[in-house]
Amino acid sequence: MMSIQVYVVDDSAVVRQTIMHLLEGDPELELIGSAPNPLLAKPAIEKRPPDVLLLDIEMPGMDGLTFLRQIMDSSPIPTVICSTLTTDGSRMALDALAAGAVAVVAKPRIGLKQFLEESRRELTQTLKSAARARPRRVSAPVAGPASTAAAAKAPAAVLHALSVNKPVVIGASTGGTQAIESVLTGLPADCPGMAVVLHMPEKFTAMYAQRLDTLCAMRVKEARDGDRLERGQVLIAPGGRHMQLRKAAGQYFVAIADGPPVNRHKPSVDVLFRSAADCAGRDALAIILTGMGDDGARGMKAMHDLGARTVAQDETTCVVYGMPKEAVALGAVDRVVPLHHVAENIVAFDARG
Template structure:
């Protein structure tokens, strides 16, 4: 099957270079290009491509505005390739939040050479996007200030069970949006949540900051030794693995370097396996949208220890890879649409 890619970039050099690069892969065809979204809009309506490859800075209309319009009307899998999407940039996170499947940064200088050297990364991103199923988005998340819940006083015996029942979540492609959808539905005093989302270094700190502004819970990038407590969400830092350990009846994050696991660092399997070892049946594990099989073996280990395990269903996934593998391994108790995951977390907490 040939993947038809439509390129929107105001640089003629970029368009020509991309056409040359993409011709080298038999699975990809450059179906057309335009220097700006105003010209691209009618073209992609007439001949809908499989994937959009989109710049951000362009005359007439910027790429983020165009991306949001596409995702609200007729979602097309989109890869962003822009000088604005350097590691950890606000533009990159806005693109992912708007529905982009992947972001590839390009430099302002040495552009042609960079694109040639990054051909493999770009082709992989396009093929991943082609296998995704983006969902229509009704608009940007509310930017209204969030009232954070005050920390609960620790009283002997009170909330002891629910305080010691952590939640672990793993996701990859499409996960930035899925996690936001889940967390923004939860009250500020929900059980502590540890999350591995496949992201590069420098992205996770800004991603956590963005979520903290949208959620009632307190969201931050995890640091070694952070306590996982009610009202707190810890995001594993890009380029580091995160594990859970238990000491004195409390759970703490262990953040450390190490080799990639399942080609990822952080890895969902690393988090899930540590949760199986230190929390066992007291943990709720959730695996969301993502490419590949990271987390499937860890979820199986959790299931065998008596933990409650949930996988996102195929219909609501951007990419039904990680949940599918976890289900196939027999490690999943329930398969739920994304909109029911927050309710499952609250029900888990209420059972104490």
């Protein structure tokens, strides 16, 4: 079996040496080169593109985010960001994901060598997972229904008066930050209420929701327990907590609660989808986007069997065709569509009445 070829760009000699030592102990990974900054790394990467790039952000000559954007604009390479600037909930981490990074690993400013050695298993697994991704060129959101963003948001009082009788639930993982942004920025302000689960760590989701709120015509917020699903609003499940859909007095709400991981994830897409099957049945639309693993597939099958509409992102436009693939294999999917057609499927679902 061919080993996964890794290239490291980090201005710390300690980091480069430690990574080399860590990878030497894993037969599935091979370090093919390293550089202290992007200017030196660029010609080497162009000559011999690695399977995965491990990239710092703070470096002399050119910062890692600028380099990442250049890579994703020309010849995308699966990239893992490893930086002291990407601590939990930092805007820099979200900027890296938005720029096309597959994953983000936060490293401490002190005790770095010890941290990397203790995190050997997590880091090597992240690199292996990232290598299976197929990153796409990242471009600015296309002008569309949400191009005027906040200025186009309908007054909350108007939308609150419109009942949500057809909820939309969405699940995503690897590559999902960009995919969800692509879908939501293509929607008008008066779409049905949506509940979204994205595999994202605690503290990241609040800032991610704030970012989307500035880009979308719909209002976007991190969900709180008891929030009502309203037209024109998207609720993002908080990292580290499960989100379920509930129905009372003819209205839909979300329940946010702790609990063990499901399919190794918390929040879990399956938890949301199964709850939507229980309380919404055939009235709901479920969408599964890019992601590794099978979370959401069985929950979508439960929805499908009860008559809900189900849509999966196609393989060509997925960063990782894992979750959609598993849902398709289970016979849980009505339609398989490219990412740029997902928004129109939501609009069409709403228009059916």
